[in-house]
Amino acid sequence: MDVIISFCTALVALLICLQVTVLLLWIERKGSALIQDRVGANRANLFGGLLPFNLGIVNTMMADPLKLLTKEDIVPAAADRLLHWLAPWVAVFPLFLTFAVVPFGDVIVVGGREINLQAVALSGGILFVLAMVSLGVYGVIVGGWASNSRYAFLGSVRGSAQMISYEIAMGLALVSVVLTYGTLDLQEIARLQGRLMWGVVPAWGVFYQPIAFVLLFIAGIAESKRAPFDLPEAESELVAGFQTEYSGSKMSMFMMSDFIEVAIIAALTTTLFFGGWQVPFLYRDGFHFPGGLTVAIPSLIVTLLQIVSFLVKVFVFCWIQILIRWSLPRLRYDQLMAFGWKKLLPVGLANVAASAVLGLLLEGWTRT
């Protein structure tokens, strides 16, 4: 029975990951069109325009993946066959697995059992996320090397150097979060943000660690090699960087890894800094407003509200990342590395030191 429940939560987590990715593909295209004052993708249609109405988003969401998956799969003759097949798998697998530790709700009470809405309730959740992000570098390195092509190799070396540089900033931001909450478990951190400061304001992480929030967000964007940090796969300069020699579903897996990372950064930011699935003033039995007003709500509705709140927050942060991509110019590679090592790293260290000192001075500062 336990195994079935675990499998179901695993399936839900993976489905959330996949659905957010597919939706992000469309949101990116339409969102960028909105920002650039144009219409965007609206040509996809069913049966060649037979139907009098256009299903809009559904067409694009079906057409794009279908197109990519049915293209011919080409492995260059000079490439290393095993590594060429392995690289997209290695790029995507750790990212799928990261979603397993993100809590998408509190508990769901079904048939007298409380099921924790987190696929894997690891007590070292944050370290697990860091480990999976570290493994994400292999997809880039192996991908570029396997193609045995100069463009691909250069793109992959620069890309991986960039990724490891910003992992340090990410790690430091996460250390400050752990300082504040005293635990590595993501579900625990989400639960701890349910308290109220001064009886009114929800105790979300962003109020305790604003600098760490900015640091994690920026480092996350750089880690997923999105603009303004996307020189390794700069579309106008290196063809497609390390993805040059991939076609069909392998290329779609690399593109997916880009969007999955967007979703991961959004999910991490919401869980650590914005209360995760918390709805302000909502507890397991209903709303408890500060004025004293209480509204009782059945537990399944509470769970539904929490899951919806989580998804809404994730989409807000995905949208912010898309906004940033389409508004800022690209950083040159040396500017990029200088930013990671000379600006973010010292800021991260200073933040950890300051949070530690402040935490000890203000005795009652968060924790239980």
Place this chain on the structure above:
Amino acid sequence: MDPDVILFWVVAVLSVASALTAVLHRNPVYCALALVMALFQVAVMFVALDAHLIALLQVIVYAGAIVVLFLFVIMLLSLEPDAPPRGRYGMRAASIMIAVVLGVEIGTAALISEPGAPFRVPFDFGSTRMVAQSLFTEHLLPFELTSVLLLVAMIGAVVMARRRA
């Protein structure tokens, strides 16, 4: 069958196979990736021994950072896949002999020794909090020495890399 035993055998076979690949394969990139696999198996063994923090740190530091460095070095030096060895039989004979001697030693030690008396470990053995308590009280000196070691490594790396430039 006890799931612990099944897990142990799977992990043991995989780790020996990946370690052998890492040592014997001719293509250095394959060797590095086999090394990652072997390090994963070690992490799984750590989990089986209740050392949860160390298992995660093994993946983060070893599989996620050190082998990345190995791969960088391999790729940046453009190491060719090894040609099959010719001549030099003396070295090969000596190394095989040493390996056999070591193997016999370890095997004998493993077979002769008796398991110690079982002792209870505390409830949260291997958890991050326990490791922290122990690291920052009893083992403070090695911890501070580690920082000096890291400093030396930093300076050494910079000196060596810049001399080449």
Place this chain on the structure above:
Amino acid sequence: MNPYAALLINAALCGLVATILLFMSRILGRRRPSKVKYEIFETGNPPIGSLRGTRFPVKFYLTAILFIIFDIEIVFMYPWAVAYRELGWFGLAEMAAFMGILAVGLAYIWRVGALEWD
């Protein structure tokens, strides 16, 4: 249920989905081999020289080593961060010494210029 058993189930599921995705093109896509398709892309010209002989700047190697060192530093910070309130001011002092020594190292490599031009 043991969280690592749940992790195994998750890993199996994710691995399966990733594998299916990987082979989709092979299953669904066309196979029309032609010589040109299998060449490496170099904007129309045949590739010059072999990748295996090219040399790359040493600064990538330096970045990787510095990454390892700072990664280890961060990894030491995590146990401290979890038990930081129990360890109190004494723990903070220990950690300050640790971070201080490494901050000196960071200042040195910054001054020497090892962080430039990457």
